[in-house]
């Protein structure tokens with residue numbers, strides 16, 4: 001089902017929780033809403049589900065105006081962070097409960113529950129109660145409870161936030177697989193940008209109730225629409241340095257290089273930590289820095305640098321590169337990967353998106 005959100009605004013008294021948000025989500029698409037706490041993700045989702053009435057704007061499902069329709073009429077299924085299974089019912093009954101009031105026969109219900117449980121890998125747990133299941137298994141029962149209803153649109157609000165880090169990563173992959181199988185239009189809410197990047201066809205970045213950008217993950221990463229998106233997507237975050245552009249040159253307190261076309265008016269230079277290379281200290285015109293903090297991650301490491309005239313600059317280096325705090329290094333930035341922003345935060349220049357290797361021909 002195609003979902004169209006048009007000029008959606010939701011106010012609570014004077015507070016504007018959702019501010020003129022518009023987007024179209026195509027049939028079968030997986031879109032993630034991401035943004036800091038309080039940016040309006042849940043409220044937007046609740047408006048789509050019919051749990052909140054918009055102050056203005058409209059919501060269409062497959063072309064039909066559903067702005068004021070009841071949740072039931074919309075055919076959406078909502079999975080919350082606190083999925084609250086019925087503790088005294090078995091996993092099977094938790095999943096079948098909502099179907100008992102429909103026209104489905106007992107046999108159809110049994111089949112639907114069992115095939116869904118099979119898909120979710122919880123078939124052998126169907127006769128256990130939630131108290132006898134692990135967090136991940138409970139989470140799957142909560143998802144299964146929604147899937148059996150065969151929703152037109154799946155709305156998931158931080159469904160993995162109660163799980164430990166390892167299980168989250170595992171469930172993330174499982175949810176993607178599940179989406180490929182059931183192909184329902186899905187909106188997924190998270191404040192975790194990594195979760196958004198890894199799961200979605202497109203991510204919608206919200207801030208202060210306003211939609212900042214909706215784009216495929218690789219585009220939001222390489223071509224952020226503004227400084228907010230640039231800083232929110234990616235970990236460790238992009239470095240932002242004050243700059244001026246004149247006579248075809250970008251200049252910061254430490255770096256100076258040829259400006260890209262159209263760089264006029266930029267006041268902030270953005271550079272991602274992985275686009276900074278550290279080498280041995282040199283006296284051939286390179287910028288030198290002192291390592292202030294070295295963070296061991298493993299597969300890569302994070303280096304905080306003191307550079308004369310600049311605030312902390314963060315570089316990401318390969319796992320084999322190790323530094324003691326106080327080490328002197330030379331710093332090179334990849335000028336082909338810089339971003340430039342105007343003083344209102346809008347993007348003036350972005351590097352190209354990395355292209356994907358196409359699938360091999362059959």
Ligand code: ATP
Pocket residue numbers: 012015016017035036037038039040041042043044191
């Ligand atoms: P989080 O990640 O913390 O869940 P969110 O992005 O989902 O945040 P919302 O829950 O949509 O944000 O809230 C957006 C704003 O609206 C917040 O400032 C919140 O306090 C406010 N808000 C949400 N629901 C209500 C309500 N029922 N009454 C009053 N204010 C509300």
